[in-house]
Structures are given as structure tokens and as C-alpha cells.
Amino acid sequence: MARVMADRGIAAVFSYAGRTEQPRKQPIPLRVGGFGGVDGLVRYLRDTGITHVVDATHPFAAQMSRNAVAACRATGVELAALTRAAWQPQPGDIWRNVADIEAAVAALSGPRRRVLLALGRMHLARFAVQPQHHYLLRLVDEHGALPLPEYTSVIARGPFTFADDMELMRQYDIDLVVSKNAGGNGARAKIDAARALKVPVIMIDRPALPARLELFGPDQVLDWLDHSGTDRGV
Ligand SMILES: NC(=O)c1ccc[n+]([C@@H]2O[C@H](COP(=O)([O-])OP(=O)(O)OC[C@H]3O[C@@H](n4cnc5c(N)ncnc54)[C@H](OP(=O)(O)O)[C@@H]3O)[C@@H](O)[C@H]2O)c1
Incomplete structure (x- = not known):
């Protein structure tokens, strides 16, 4: 624009x-x-x-x-x-829609998973109440310690390709994705990769x-x- x-x-x-x-x-x-x-x-x-x-x-x-x-x-x-436009589920998607970040945190109760937490840095602290998971974070800026007990962070700036996100999710053995329903193409590769890898997605609806x-x-x-x-x- x-x-x-x-x-x-x-x-x-x-x-x-x-x-x-x-x-x-x-x-x-x-x-x-x-x-x-x-x-x-x-x-x-x-x-x-x-x-x-x-x-x-x-x-x-x-x-x-x-x-x-x-x-x-x-x-x-x-x-x-x-x-x-918001993303719509396609055949093969395994989505659980939640209303907001708080509901996404609640949806993470349960056994340990390897979670791609694709939310940026602002809301990370709220996930500390689900400390059983390993979180993979992709952040724009270098950072000090983050408020999660167990995480890996990758510093990178989008947009990302389908190949990038397939590679990322395979490399870190991701078995759950948490994403905002951003819509558009710049952030959708992780959703396409999750579908291809049959990985479930906790999809946070728009405010x-x-x-x-x-x-x-x-x-x-x-x-x-x-x-x-x-x-x-x-
Ligand atoms: N939320 C996300 O998931 C997300 C993801 C990617 C990029 N971003 C971008 O990051 C920025 C901040 O996001 P947010 O979720 O913190 O916003 P927000 O909660 O809607 O805004 C909080 C405050 O940040 C200031 N602000 C936000 N966008 C601004 C802008 N473009 N220019 C000047 N001031 C701005 C405003 O401060 P004042 O009240 O003092 O004016 C606003 O009240 C936005 O521009 C957004 O597009 C957000």
C-alpha cells in the first residue's frame, strides 16, 4: 500500500x-x-x-x-x-477454534506436546500456566529470557513459504500449532504445513x-x- x-x-x-x-x-x-x-x-x-x-x-x-x-x-x-479475509478451514485441516488467547491457553491443558506458538512476543507469559509443553517460538527481534519454562526460539521475519514452515515443523517435531486467524498469505504457510503434516491447530478467532x-x-x-x-x- x-x-x-x-x-x-x-x-x-x-x-x-x-x-x-x-x-x-x-x-x-x-x-x-x-x-x-x-x-x-x-x-x-x-x-x-x-x-x-x-x-x-x-x-x-x-x-x-x-x-x-x-x-x-x-x-x-x-x-x-x-x-x-479470515482463513477458512479446508479439507484435511484439524482445527479447534477458540475465542481468544485465554481460551487458547485453556485448550493447551493436557499431556505434553511440542507446540509451535505462532503468536509473537506479547502474549507469551500467559502460556506459562501450561508449563508441560515444549514451545517453539518464532520472533522478530533477539531477546533475553522469555517467561516460559521450556522453549526454543527462532529469530526470523516473515513472510514465510510453505517449504520454510514444512522444514521448521519437521525439524522441531511439532505436533500442535497455536495461531491467530490472521488471514491473508503472509502468515498462512504454517497453516498449510500443519494440514500437510496432519498437525492439529488451535485457531484463535479474530476480535x-x-x-x-x-x-x-x-x-x-x-x-x-x-x-x-x-x-x-x-
Ligand atoms: N496483535 C497482533 O497479533 C499483531 C501481529 C502483527 C503485527 N501487529 C502490529 O503491531 C502493532 C501493535 O499491535 P497491538 O496488537 O499491540 O495493537 P493494539 O493492541 O491494537 O494497540 C495498542 C496501542 O498501540 C498503539 N498502536 C498500535 N498500532 C499503532 C500504529 N500503527 N501506529 C501508532 N500506534 C499504534 C496505540 O497506542 P495509542 O493508544 O497510544 O495510540 C494502541 O492503542 C500494530 O500496528 C499491528 O498492526 C500486531
């Missing part, structure tokens, strides 16, 4: 939360860090004269998405979410979000921008 905006010469700024140490560079101006809740975002939108917000956050970044809805409503700024315009690709966002005027900034 950022590349398309740069190519079109659309005045736009890219916002990162600032969670990773070396965020990917972007071809448009960048800002990093929280806005300070809804009030902070309202101030930012007013101060910068932004006319359109494209919420391209991860489907599980519910707080930011809720803040964007509230701040755009308060300021009259146009809002669209650039998102992707509910307020109603908003949802678009499913950069082209749709460009159409939306073309039809609602972008003389100032996105």
Missing part, C-alpha cells in the same frame, strides 16, 4: 506502533509510537490536516482499530480498514470490531481515495 501511494505521489504518512527494533523501511514518510489513545489520535489528525485514515493494522490490533473508528468519527476524517468500511487490497483503497478526494493527506 505504501509503495502504491509513493508511486502515485499521494501525500501520506506511515505509522508504526514501535514494537519491533528495526521496523521495515517504507517509501513514504514514517512516524513511530502510539498517538496517546483516542484523544491523542484526534489531536494528531487535526494538527496534521489528515483527511483519510487507512487502518492497515493486523486484524488482532483491536485497540488501535477501535481508536481509529472513534477518532475518525470525532473529527469527520474518512476511514477505511485495509484488511484480509470483534466496530462496523467500518473494509477494503481488501491496495487497488480498492486507491479507488476509495479517488472517489473521496485526497488533496491534503492520508
Whole structure:
């Protein structure tokens, strides 16, 4: 999306939360860090004269998405979410759907497994109450000790291919995957690999979000921008 905006010469700024140490560079101006809740975002939108917000956050970044809805409503700024359809189970998938992280933790009660915990770093501590498992973690940044009794971590940044994830799951003898239902292609290789290897998946459903315009690709966002005027900034 950022590349398309740069190519079109659309005045736009890219916002990162600032969670990773070396965020990917972007071809448009960048800002990093929280806005300070809804009030902070309202101030930012007013101060910068932004006319359109494209919420391209991860489907599980519910707080930011809720803040964007509230701040755009308060300021009259146009809002669209650039998102992707949730994954649907296919023949051969062995999924257990759970509502949230807490339910995923509960679903891990039972005998020892070798678990690919594909969740990023933020929620790891909550899995410490299921210490019987060996956890395989794939994280973006190098880290110190993590709050789990027994784990292996691999430092790598997606997107990953089907071959990558087949290799990873075979190498570590994974017999259970815990995944958020992110949707899209960038993170789906582990789900395809789990199907191929007949490994069950605890699939965490997406959080509910307020109603908003949802678009499913950069082209749709460009159409939306073309039809609602972008003389100032996105
Ligand atoms: N949650 C995931 O599974 C996941 C996976 C991959 C990538 N990410 C990305 O990591 C970032 C943080 O995710 P999260 O789940 O912690 O979000 P979150 O819970 O929805 O947001 C927490 C706070 O982080 C700040 N924030 C989040 N996204 C921001 C952005 N793009 N620009 C500026 N501030 C932002 C906001 O702070 P203020 O209230 O101070 O504005 C927000 O209230 C998001 O941009 C998301 O797209 C998340």
C-alpha cells in the first residue's frame, strides 16, 4: 500500500506502533509510537490536516482499530480498514477454534506436546500456566529470557513459504500449532504445513470490531481515495 501511494505521489504518512527494533523501511514518510489513545489520535489528525485514515493494522490490533473508528468519527476524517479475509478451514485441516488467547491457553491443558506458538512476543507469559509443553517460538527481534519454562526460539521475519514452515515443523517435531486467524498469505504457510503434516491447530478467532468500511487490497483503497478526494493527506 505504501509503495502504491509513493508511486502515485499521494501525500501520506506511515505509522508504526514501535514494537519491533528495526521496523521495515517504507517509501513514504514514517512516524513511530502510539498517538496517546483516542484523544491523542484526534489531536494528531487535526494538527496534521489528515483527511483519510487507512487502518492497515493486523486484524488482532483491536485497540488501535477501535481508536481509529472513534477518532475518525470525532473529527469527520474518512476511514477505511485495509484488511484480509479470515482463513477458512479446508479439507484435511484439524482445527479447534477458540475465542481468544485465554481460551487458547485453556485448550493447551493436557499431556505434553511440542507446540509451535505462532503468536509473537506479547502474549507469551500467559502460556506459562501450561508449563508441560515444549514451545517453539518464532520472533522478530533477539531477546533475553522469555517467561516460559521450556522453549526454543527462532529469530526470523516473515513472510514465510510453505517449504520454510514444512522444514521448521519437521525439524522441531511439532505436533500442535497455536495461531491467530490472521488471514491473508503472509502468515498462512504454517497453516498449510500443519494440514500437510496432519498437525492439529488451535485457531484463535479474530476480535470483534466496530462496523467500518473494509477494503481488501491496495487497488480498492486507491479507488476509495479517488472517489473521496485526497488533496491534503492520508
Ligand atoms: N496483535 C497482533 O497479533 C499483531 C501481529 C502483527 C503485527 N501487529 C502490529 O503491531 C502493532 C501493535 O499491535 P497491538 O496488537 O499491540 O495493537 P493494539 O493492541 O491494537 O494497540 C495498542 C496501542 O498501540 C498503539 N498502536 C498500535 N498500532 C499503532 C500504529 N500503527 N501506529 C501508532 N500506534 C499504534 C496505540 O497506542 P495509542 O493508544 O497510544 O495510540 C494502541 O492503542 C500494530 O500496528 C499491528 O498492526 C500486531
